[in-house]
Every structure is written in structure tokens, then in C-alpha cells.
Amino acid sequence: MRPAWAIAKKEIRSLFVSPVAYAAIAVYLVINGFFFWLAAVNGAPASLEPISGMMSIILLLIAPLFTMRIVAEEYQNGTVELLYTSPITSTQIVLGKYLAILTLLAVLLGLTLQFPAFLIAFGAPDRGPMITGYLGIFLLGASLMAVGMFASSITSNQMIAGLLSFGILLMLWLIESAGMAAPQHEGFFKAISMPRHYDNFLRGVLNSIDVYFFLAVIAGFNFLTVKSLEARRG
Amino acid sequence: MGKRAIVLNSSVTLSVVALTAILGFLYAILDRNQKQWDLTESGLYTLSGETMKILGGLTQDVEISAFFIKGGRGGGDNQMVMDVLDRYKKASVRIKVKEVDPQLDPLTTQKENVRIDGTLIFRSGGNEKRVLKDDMLTTPHMTGFDPNQMGRREFNGEETITNAIMSVTRTGKKKVCFLQGYGEGDTEDEGERGYSEALKQVGESNLDTETVTLFSVEEIPADCTALVWIAPQKDIPETAVATLDRFLQKGGALGLFLDVERGDSLAPFLSGWGAELDKDIVIDLSRFYVPIPTNLAPEYGFHKIVDDLRDKKAPVILPVARSVRKAAEVPEGIVTDDLLRSSEDGWGETNMDSDEKPKYDDGTDVKGPVSLALAITKPIGDGEKKSKANPNEENSSENAPAPETRILVVGDADFFSNPYLLAQYNRDLFLNGIHWLLGEEKRLSIRAKSPETDPMMLTGDQNRMIFLVSVLTLPLCVVLFGGAVWYGRRNR
Numbered sequence: 001m002r003p004a005w006a007i008a009k010k011e012i013r014s015l016f017v018s019p020v021a022y023a024a025i026a027v028y029l030v031i032n033g034f035f036f037w038l039a040a041v042n043g044a045p046a047s048l049e050p051i052s053g054m055m056s057i058i059l060l061l062i063a064p065l066f067t068m069r070i071v072a073e074e075y076q077n078g079t080v081e082l083l084y085t086s087p088i089t090s091t092q093i094v095l096g097k098y099l100a101i102l103t104l105l106a107v108l109l110g111l112t113l114q115f116p117a118f119l120i121a122f123g124a125p126d127r128g129p130m131i132t133g134y135l136g137i138f139l140l141g142a143s144l145m146a147v148g149m150f151a152s153s154i155t156s157n158q159m160i161a162g163l164l165s166f167g168i169l170l171m172l173w174l175i176e177s178a179g180m181a182a183p184q185h186e187g188f189f190k191a192i193s194m195p196r197h198y199d200n201f202l203r204g205v206l207n208s209i210d211v212y213f214f215l216a217v218i219a220g221f222n223f224l225t226v227k228s229l230e231a232r233r234g
Numbered sequence: 235m236g237k238r239a240i241v242l243n244s245s246v247t248l249s250v251v252a253l254t255a256i257l258g259f260l261y262a263i264l265d266r267n268q269k270q271w272d273l274t275e276s277g278l279y280t281l282s283g284e285t286m287k288i289l290g291g292l293t294q295d296v297e298i299s300a301f302f303i304k305g306g307r308g309g310g311d312n313q314m315v316m317d318v319l320d321r322y323k324k325a326s327v328r329i330k331v332k333e334v335d336p337q338l339d340p341l342t343t344q345k346e347n348v349r350i351d352g353t354l355i356f357r358s359g360g361n362e363k364r365v366l367k368d369d370m371l372t373t374p375h376m377t378g379f380d381p382n383q384m385g386r387r388e389f390n391g392e393e394t395i396t397n398a399i400m401s402v403t404r405t406g407k408k409k410v411c412f413l414q415g416y417g418e419g420d421t422e423d424e425g426e427r428g429y430s431e432a433l434k435q436v437g438e439s440n441l442d443t444e445t446v447t448l449f450s451v452e453e454i455p456a457d458c459t460a461l462v463w464i465a466p467q468k469d470i471p472e473t474a475v476a477t478l479d480r481f482l483q484k485g486g487a488l489g490l491f492l493d494v495e496r497g498d499s500l501a502p503f504l505s506g507w508g509a510e511l512d513k514d515i516v517i518d519l520s521r522f523y524v525p526i527p528t529n530l531a532p533e534y535g536f537h538k539i540v541d542d543l544r545d546k547k548a549p550v551i552l553p554v555a556r557s558v559r560k561a562a563e564v565p566e567g568i569v570t571d572d573l574l575r576s577s578e579d580g581w582g583e584t585n586m587d588s589d590e591k592p593k594y595d596d597g598t599d600v601k602g603p604v605s606l607a608l609a610i611t612k613p614i615g616d617g618e619k620k621s622k623a624n625p626n627e628e629n630s631s632e633n634a635p636a637p638e639t640r641i642l643v644v645g646d647a648d649f650f651s652n653p654y655l656l657a658q659y660n661r662d663l664f665l666n667g668i669h670w671l672l673g674e675e676k677r678l679s680i681r682a683k684s685p686e687t688d689p690m691m692l693t694g695d696q697n698r699m700i701f702l703v704s705v706l707t708l709p710l711c712v713v714l715f716g717g718a719v720w721y722g723r724r725n726r
Contacts, residue, residue, distance in 0.1 A: 037704055040697070111712070128272075
């Protein structure tokens, strides 16, 4: 665990000196802040519902920005050789980098806690959906980051990594609509649809299958990242 | 490609396939054994204990066909109903739900004669009931008594669906008999003075109905589970009263709805059952629908018939009513409960011929609060159990009420006439009364749950604070911090 933690610390430092991270966080806050303010001024219900969709969509768009360099840059700079020659396993590398990305996600979402704070101060919100909503968006964000990190691991080019990540995420986001073209498989497409599993969290419902879904995506794509590193290492 | 690369790639592929299979398998298992926690304040996504009990007691399948246009204008409301149905499906293997998209399956839609998006058809054992999604979403009627209700919709999907399930699974059909013969309100009349809508509502509750002419029968037919008597206009002869009394003494049920200045001949009969009539018209200067002080918005007592209306703060309107109150001396064994009453500013005006502006006259008028409706019960003896032609499921259950006579007396018959039945919550009051008479204790009135939270009403300062912090200050701080970090590294 210590090697993974060392990698995580190094990656956190690297992420938080990059202007990209700050720019992306600022944009995320401005857009969500604007829509939150607009909803509040127009007498929307005292809940996160007016902005929950926006928060998830923008996260979908900026996740590739956060993750595109995390592995690809190592290949681009040649620093990956140092990792490969060290006794650190691919799993520890992936774990460390993923922890760093999760830290960035936690900071991003932490800065949005101003919204529920305002709701509690100025309204009478139902706190259950707020709690599950944040759990949901954290799990969603963690899944998006896992996908992004995998895309970053299969190419040396950050731009391609970003585009690939965006493409995979968009497909996973819209996959449920494929059920309309193939109604006999509608159940399958619903089962692998991210928005469908995210919705329950927004409503205030904690369902074991939804938690499992996101954990499975996280585990699955991190596993793929490990295998990708091992394949390129070999 | 070298041999090592091929082995590696095969190994990677196998690992990925194996992991996908394992994750998929686990998903399938967990999907069948889902656990869910509803963290909403109102328990919006949890079925009530009452519903779970009813679902647990189902002995036959209930098929529900749900006609919803996917992606249609119904949108979130459609999804809300489908989510509720999903919970029913998971709660009981007896509930079978079939989703039909009218746009994708017009043949089935046509065959079932469905014309409205959001139609549910319940079927079980040859019974059928249809409900609409719009019936499940209501906006509380504004009364001025609770401005916080403004615009906030309530969702009573669970009540509607559970009651529909109960309707179609009822094994014996109960019968409501409408008494005629003395100028009563006409259940065939579709006009302003008719009660055809009330008859239709009773029929839609999966109940049989029949008209019984009181003066032509010696005994009330045995298959009448409950009688409804709507505003008899003429004096009732003793023979008819005796026929009625015999029916009640055997554990029968009667809903008697009176007009002002009519039905006084029933006063002795009602006195024998613990109720008294005053020759008055009730006026209320606090709880009335402007501008007519006889259009009453009564307060509620504590009784199963009105408990849900009281809890929901759901108002009714009695267009014009007379007082009906508990007798000074109630015969032994009889229990009377107030259902509706005026406020303390109301009174029973006995001088109905005067042209002067009505005011309370101490000594002649009936002092408020004035009782407007009573529920009367009397247990019947062990040897006098009324035999019902149609035994029903509810009464055979372990929670069935003990056999007793039930009488509902209301000092107004207009509130459920055609023009008024759908006003405010009049229909609910009428149907609650009918179901109580039928002994349907499990007939639910599950409290409607609001899917919406109260809106935020911001002051100018609060508005500005949100904008300054959320849109300007916090993002700017992030940019400045990032700039400082970048500048610091650049100069190192």
C-alpha cells in the first residue's frame, strides 16, 4: 500500500500544479453556480434537483480533461520506464494514480457543498436526497475517472486519450437509448446505463444495485487499466 | 507479433472476459435481491405498511397493464407512476405489470380501448378497473387556510393503486341500494339536481347498485349491503320507517343525506338511534365560501371517514346544510361521533323566513359549533348476526370489524350532487362514507406524498449573496489560487 500512496502523493502534487485542473474546477463552479442561482431566484424547489443534471453532465465533459494526462503523460515523457523498472506493481501504480484522481474529485465536489449549505440556510430542503445525491455524484464521478484513466493508459497521446475517454463516456451515458432500437434487449441496456443508476441517488433512494453498478464500473475499468499497463510493460 | 505478446494478449483477453462475466453474474444476483433505503422525509419511494399487508394477503394474480408513451409529454410524472408500479411488482409475485407504449403497440392500445396516455388497467379474476395517471396527481385546492399549499402537487399513486387492487380482488361484490319512493334525489338524473355522477363513482368502486322503492317492499332485500337515502322530500310513513328499522337492527347500514326543511318526519326514527334534527339552516361567518355564508367549509371531527381529509387539510363544501347533532339522551349501546361541524362563529338559523340579515339569536337559534354530520354505530347481539348475501373478503379477515349497525347522517345532500361531487374533496367524503358503511376498514386513504419540496423564497440580500459566492467569489478564488501556484512554480 505504501508504494501506491507514494504514487498518489506525487500525482496529487502534479495535478494541483497543473493550470488545467484549476481552470476546469473554476468552470465547473461557475456554470453550476449560475444555474443554481437562476433556479433559486425563480423560486425553484429547495433541492439540488434543478442543478443535479447539470452537475453530472459537466462532470462527464471535464472528466476526460482531468484524466487524459494521468498515464499518457508518463509514456509521452518516458518516465514510465522508471515505473516499470521499479518494484512497484502495475496494480499499485493504478491504485496510486486513481487515489490522486479521486482526491481531485473530492475537492471539486467539496467546493459545491455551498449549494446544500445555501438550501439549508434559506430553504427547507429534504436532506435525504441531498445526502444520497452527493453519494451518487461521487460514485458517478469516480466511475467517469476510472474510464478516463483507462483511456489514458492505452495511448501516449493525451489528446487521443481525452477524446477516447469522452467517446466511451458518451456511449455509456446514452446506451439506454439503444434499447429503443432493440426492445428485446431493453433490460440489458437499462442495466448498463449510468444515468439510470444515478437517478435513484438524486431522488433520495439508496439502492444496493446502483451502488454495486458504479463500484463494478470502477473495479472493471481499473482492472482494464492494470492489464493495459501490464501488456505494455511486457 | 512475438509469442510472448500473443500469450500476454490472450491472457489479458481471458482476464477481461472472466472479470466481465463475474461482474455481470454478480449484478444479476444482486438485481434479484435488491435492498433499498428510502431517505426522503415523506417516504415517497416506500410502500406503506398497509399496502404491504394487502399485497401479502393476495390470493390471486393481479395484472396491471400500464399504457405510457415513452419520452412523451408525461415525462417525469409517467416515470413516477412506473416507479411506484415497480415497487408493487417487487413487493409481491402476484402483481404482474405489463408496460405498453401506445405509439409502439397501437394494436393492443386499440384493443383495450385506451385513449389517454397514463392509463392503468387492473384485472383479476374477471374484474377490471381503470385508473388514470392524472387521478394520482392532485394540487390541493386553495382555501386560504393554508397558503403554503399553493402550487404544491401531491402524489397519491399508492392509495389509487392499492385501492384498485382491492377493487379487482374483492371476491364478493357488495351492493349499495339507493332508496326511492318519497321524492329522493334521482341517481339517473344527469342534470343539475341529479346524482348520476355519484352513482357512477360507486359503480367504479366495483360495487353493484340497485334502486329499492321503500314503500313497495316489506323487507329490505337481503343482498343490499348498505342503503343510501338521498334527500327524501315527502313525509315517511311509519311502515316504511319500521322496514328500515328492522334492516338496521339486524346490522344493516344506512347513509341518510338530508335537505334543509325536508326529512323532519324522520326525526323520531333518528332519535331512536341517538341523533336529533333541528329545523334550521347553518350559517358560518368564519368558515364559508365567499360570498355565501351558507356555503360551508366545515371542520372535521375524529373518525375514520374524515381522518384522512383532516390530516391532508383537504376541504369540502356543503352548499347548504341543516344541523344534525347527537341526541341529549343516546340509547344504550349506541355510539355517535361528530364528523363535520361549523366553527364557533357558526349557528343554526331557525328563522328561515325572515328577510333581515341573519344573526344569531340566543334562545331560538342553535349555538355554534353546530354539528353537521354524525356516524352512528351499534353493536348487534351474538345471535343476530346479519347474514350477507355476498360475503366479502374484508369481513372474513382477522381484522374485520365486529358486526354492528352503521348509520351515517349528513345534514346536506347537495354536496355530492352532480354540480358539487367533484368540488374540493367532496367525492372523497362521499366515497369514504360509503366504504365505511360497507365495513371496508381497509379501504385506504393513504396519505398523499408530495414529490416536491417547498420553493425557496429569497430576499434581495440572499439572492445577491448566492450570486456573489457561487458565481463570482468561489470560482475566482480557485482561479487566483491556481494562478498563484503556477506563478510560484514558474519562478522557482
